[in-house]
Amino acid sequence: QVRLQESGPGLVKPSETLSLTCSVSGYSISNGYYWGWIRQPPGKGLEWIGNIHHSGTTYNNPSLKSRVILSLDTSKNQLSLKVRYVTAADTAVYYCARHFCGGDCYIEYWGQGALFTVFS
C-alpha cells in the first residue's frame, strides 16, 4: 500500500519561500509514476500544482509555474515542493499525490495533507 506523508514548517512569512517535503512508503519513486502536489485553500476547492517523474519530466499548473519548483530525492524516497514569493493566497492544505500518467494523468493516491499558513 502506497503511503504519502507531507511535512514542513506550518508558517511562512509573505514574500518568502514555502518548502514542503513528502515522504513516500510502500513504493520506490525511482520505479516510475509521477509524483506531485495539489492544494486546497481553507473552505475552497482543489488546485493542482504540478508533478514530476524521476526521468526529470515535469508538468505544471500554468498559473503557478513561475513560482514553483518540484524535485525528487530518490535516495530518501521523497518529493519536495518550493513555492517562492508567497502571499496570503498561498495559505492552503497541501497534498502530495502519486499520479498515473499514460497519455493523460490522474491522481491515484493522496497524502493526508498538511496546512501551511502565510503569516506576517
Added chain:
Amino acid sequence: QSVLTQSPSASGTPGQRVTISCSGSSSNIGSNTVNWHQQLPGTAPKLLIYNNNQRPSGVPDRFSGSKSGTSASLAISGLQSEDEADYYCATWDDSLNGHVVFGGGTKLTVL
C-alpha cells in the same frame, strides 16, 4: 474560477439515486478521461472513479461514472448517509503543455 464546471450542491434521501455533473471543453474532457474524487468531511480526497467509469478496488459499485462529449457524470445509487461529502471531477487539459484541472466541487447532502 475552475476550468471544469460543477453544480455547487446536490442532495438526496437515503436509498435514492443522485447524479453529479461536470462540464468542460474540447481540450480537457473532450480529449481525455475523467476522474472523480471523494472528500469526506475533514479528510483528504480519495480516488473514486478513474478512466471515466472504472472503480479502484474497494469502491462500492453504487458509484458509477460516465462521459459524453465534453461532459461527465457521477451517479450514486442507493444513497447512504456516509456518502455525504464533496465530490470533485478532474481530467487532463492538453493546453499549455498539459496539466490537471479540477471542477469546483459538489457538496452532496444526504437529507
